[in-house]
Structure formats: C-alpha cells, structure tokens
Amino acid sequence: MKPSHIEHxxxxxxxxDEAIPYYEKLLGTECYAVEEVKDxxxxxxxxxxxxxxxxxxxSTDPExxxxxxxxxxxxxxxxxxxxxxxxxxALEEAKESGIRLIDEKPRMGAEGLHIAFLHPKSTFGVxxxxxxxxxx
Amino acid sequence: MKPSHIEHxxxxxxxxDEAIPYYEKLLGTECYAVEEVKDxxxxxxxxxxxxxxxxxxxSTDPExxxxxxxxxxxxxxxxxxxxxxxxxxALEEAKESGIRLIDEKPRMGAEGLHIAFLHPKSTFGVxxxxxxxxxx
Numbered sequence: 001m002k003p004s005h006i007e008h009x010x011x012x013x014x015x016x017d018e019a020i021p022y023y024e025k026l027l028g029t030e031c032y033a034v035e036e037v038k039d040x041x042x043x044x045x046x047x048x049x050x051x052x053x054x055x056x057x058x059s060t061d062p063e064x065x066x067x068x069x070x071x072x073x074x075x076x077x078x079x080x081x082x083x084x085x086x087x088x089x090a091l092e093e094a095k096e097s098g099i100r101l102i103d104e105k106p107r108m109g110a111e112g113l114h115i116a117f118l119h120p121k122s123t124f125g126v127x128x129x130x131x132x133x134x135x136x
Numbered sequence: 137m138k139p140s141h142i143e144h145x146x147x148x149x150x151x152x153d154e155a156i157p158y159y160e161k162l163l164g165t166e167c168y169a170v171e172e173v174k175d176x177x178x179x180x181x182x183x184x185x186x187x188x189x190x191x192x193x194x195s196t197d198p199e200x201x202x203x204x205x206x207x208x209x210x211x212x213x214x215x216x217x218x219x220x221x222x223x224x225x226a227l228e229e230a231k232e233s234g235i236r237l238i239d240e241k242p243r244m245g246a247e248g249l250h251i252a253f254l255h256p257k258s259t260f261g262v263x264x265x266x267x268x269x270x271x272x
Contacts, residue, residue, distance in 0.1 A: 002164030005186025006142065009216060011262055019260050025233055026218075026264070028138030049218070050141025050187045075261030077213040080145060082162075082185070097161055124155050125211030126147055128162070 001090045003082035007113070007131050008046075008053035010079040012066050016045045016058045023047055023054060037110050042066050044110050055081075055110065079117070081129035087114050090130050094118060106132070137226045139218035143249070143267050144182075144189035146214040148202050152181045152194045159183055159190060173246050178202050180246050191217075191246065215253070217265035223250050226266050230254060242268070 013019035020031050024047070033046045041064025045056040057078055059067035069078055084090045087106045095101055102117035109115035112135060118128040149155035156167050160183070169182045177200025181192040193214055195203035205214055220226045223242045231237055238253035245251035248271060254264040 001162060003162075003185060006145070006188050009142070009145070011260070013260050022260060026137060026139075026230075026259075049139060052142050052186075052188065073209065076256070077216065077262055080213065094162075120212070123162075124147070124149050124158060126213055 001084060001093050001130075003084050003130070005051040005083050007081045007083040007129075008055045009077065010055045010057050010081065010129070011076070012057050012059075012069050012078040013075050014058070014070065016043055016056055019056050019058075020045050023056065027054065033111070035110050036060065039107070040065060040109075046111070079127035079129050081115070081131050084130050084132055087116060087130055087132040091116055094130075099123065137220060137229050137266075139220045139266070141187040141219050143217045143219040143265075143269075144191045145216055146191045146193050146265070147212070148193050148195075148205050148214040149211050150194070150206065152179055152192055155192050155194075156181050159192065163190065169247070171246050172196065175243070176201060176245075182247070215263040215265050217251070217267050220266050220268055223252060223266055223268040227252055230266075235259065 024030055027047050027049050031045045031047055036043050041061040043058045047054040057066045061067055100119035100122040102119050106114040106116050113131045113133055115129055115131040120127045163183050163185050167181045167183055172179050177197040179194045183190040193202045197203055236255035236258040238255050242250040242252050249267045249269055251265055251267040256263045
C-alpha cells in the first residue's frame with residue numbers, strides 16, 4: 001500500500017456553528033461545504049489546506065459513532081484518512097498483514113469518496129480511514 | 137493567519153520499535169529519521185506522505201507530556217501542526233482573537249523547526265502546533 005497523501009483529518013466537534021468560525025480564522029480560508037452523511041450520523045464541514053482537508057464532524061445522533069466519541073473523549077481529532085488508489089486491494093493487503101478492518105468492503109463517504117476504516121485496536125490507537133476518489 | 141499546509145501529525149505510541157514497522161507498511165515508505173527531543177521528553181520517528189509528515193512520539197519520561205497523554209487517553213493522535221510563515225505574528229494574531237497559547241514565544245522543535253502550541257481548551261479539543269521552517 002502506498003497512499004499518496006493525507007486526504008483529510010476528521011475532527012469531532014459539538015457544534016459546527018461554533019467550530020466553523022474558529023477554523024475559518026485559524027486556516028485563513030472559508031468552509032467550502034457542509035454535508036450531512038446520514039450513514040455516519042454526522043453533519044460535516046470542509047476546509048482545504050494544501051493537499052489535505054479538515055473535516056469537522058458534528059453528531060446528529062448521540063448513539064452514532066461521533067456522538068459516542070465525544071461523550072467518551074470530548075471534542076478532538078477523530079480520524080486520519082489516507083488517499084489510496086485501488087481501495088479494495090489496499091484493504092486486502094491490510095487484512096493479510098494482520099490489521100483488523102472495520103469495513104471489509106468500501107462504502108460511500110462524504111464528497112462521493114469510496115471509504116473504509118481500519119480498527120484502532122490494530123493501528124496503535126488511530127482510527128484510520130482509507131479512501132479513493134473514483135471520479136478523478 | 138494562513139497556514140500553507142499540514143506540516144505534520146503527531147501520534148503518541150508506547151514504543152517506536154513496534155509502531156515504526158506498522159507505519160512503514162501502512163504508508164509504503166521507510167521511516168527517514170529518529171530524533172530525541174529532550175525538551176519534550178520524547179523520541180520521534182518521521183515518515184513523509186505527500187506534503188505532510190507523520191511524527192510518532194514515544195515518551196522518555198512518564199511525567200512528560202506524551203507520557204501523561206498515553207496514561208490518560210492511550211495511544212493515538214496527539215496533535216496537528218500547521219506550517220506558517222511569520223510564527224511570531226501568527227501567535228500574536230491567535231492571542232488577539234482569544235485563543236489561549238501554551239507557548240507565548242516560539243521555541244525549537246524536532247527537525248530544527250520553530251514551533252509553538254495553542255491550548256486545546258480554546259481549539260475545540262485539538263492540541264494545535266504552529267511551526268515555521270526558517271531554513272527554507
């Protein structure tokens with residue numbers, strides 16, 4: 001596996017309304033998209049910085065993954081996503097090398113990307129996403 | 137403030153010896169440097185992916201910042217570092233906009249960078265580093 005770059009960093013926040021103005025100031029750039037990802041029970045807000053996006057995640061359901069994360073750990077960095085080509089092969093390779101997968105097969109994420117998560121138990125505590133933009 | 141890119145992501149790990157082989161496989165690239173930063177009481181290991189580095193952090197002192205982080209939260213993502221030009225001005229600007237600073241003045245970090253941290257209490261739970269490479 002050889003990811004080309006960090007596609008985005010996911011950050012769990014209590015409310016987008018409060019966090020967006022902070023990130024607009026910190027990054028000196030405007031939030032360019034807000035999108036609900038029903039599957040993940042989140043509203044997301046995106047900023048671009050160099051090759052990478054900052055993806056703020058606001059939970060829409062206390063029982064969803066980001067709702068539970070915030071309840072347990074508070075606001076903060078939630079995951080890192082690496083851009084790969086050939087996501088299915090990358091997952092196969094990860095599995096063969098002993099990494100536990102959350103998603104055995106790719107599914108759709110925000111911005112139309114194909115995504116899959118690796119389990120933090122086998123990635124030294126880092127919730128790790130692999131993603132592929134098949135529109136490129 | 138307008139950072140150009142994410143300079144690195146700091147990840148707290150229990151031991152570099154175990155984490156380095158995992159990241160070499162995940163990123164498809166070799167660790168290119170291991171460096172002790174005595175001031176921070178850590179040993180660091182670096183990988184390059186696109187514009188960004190992954191900086192693994194192994195504590196050399198249980199009472200140091202990374203030692204305490206791991207004791208409290210376990211292994212995982214520790215901080216994000218944004219590359220800026222004019223670090224002193226960026227700190228001034230952050231302070232004026234109400235962000236609490238950990239470092240009022242830049243200090244030396246790994247790889248000879250000038251660095252300063254913003255406090256996670258005022259950055260929605262994200263320990264945030266600003267850094268400048270004055271050798272560029």
